[in-house]
Amino acid sequence: MRLKKGYRRNNIIKAGKRNRGDHAMTRPEIVVNVFSSADGKITTAPGRNVSEWTAAGVDGEAHDAAHRLYDDLGCDGLISGSETLMVYGSHWVDLEKAVYEPQKSKAYIVFDGKGRINWHQTEGLIVVTKENVSEDYIRQLEEKNISYIQAGSGDFIDLPAALEKLYEKGFRRLGISGGGGVNGAFLRAGLIDEISLVLAPVAVGGNTTPSIFDCSDLKDLEGVTELELLASRPVGRGSVWVHYKVKKAVPQP
């Protein structure tokens, strides 16, 4: 899938500056880019690998379309949450035909604050973890020559500090590919500039099934993130792409 000529220049490039007033940009632009069901679920049920939609041929090619969008949207790295990697490990799904592999992104950046992952594939990998993660985990990263950064020593990674360090490493525009936990943490921190969703032609339902943004409930309307539609169009086989820029983000404590 290719965007219309001039689309990026007119609608995307300046997005990262909009919510930060006159301050010089010290973090990469953040684009959430996921595929979901029509009702906003990003997998079948807790602990299930969403690639099973693709393997079963029910995703309307939304998975492939979302991966192509990383290139079309100009992302120079992809962020993933730790639980996604844990789920992929415990519920492996073989795909007959591999989905498109983003070409422009220089790195696969995994936020593993608690140091839970035992790494096997390390090519292009950057791990973001906490300053107070176990020494064993740091030893693993160093023994496997994995590039890493540390940010924060509270319950979770300090997201603004992590983004500053990724900016210092040269990243200017990062795609976040989920899951809902990491997407939700960025939403509540007011750190999202654009949202790109590919809606697959399935409805999933469920009370605890991961959704696009999983985080604490809002107290009132003040915390709602206001969006402006940049584009929408059918993609794949019966999927729909919607692309928003964030007009107003309100960080929540």
Ligand SMILES: NC(=O)c1ccc[n+]([C@@H]2O[C@H](COP(=O)([O-])OP(=O)(O)OC[C@H]3O[C@@H](n4cnc5c(N)ncnc54)[C@H](OP(=O)(O)O)[C@@H]3O)[C@@H](O)[C@H]2O)c1
């Ligand atoms: N459809 C799609 O496009 C798509 C894409 C990816 C994944 N998935 C599906 O999503 C599911 C996994 O999603 P998930 O939501 O359970 O997990 P996840 O987002 O992969 O993992 C949770 C992440 O959120 C972080 N986190 C949570 N609260 C935070 C906070 N307040 N501040 C900073 N970081 C915070 C966690 O940090 P710690 O590391 O410190 O715990 C962890 O990295 C899987 O079933 C997978 O198949 C779907």
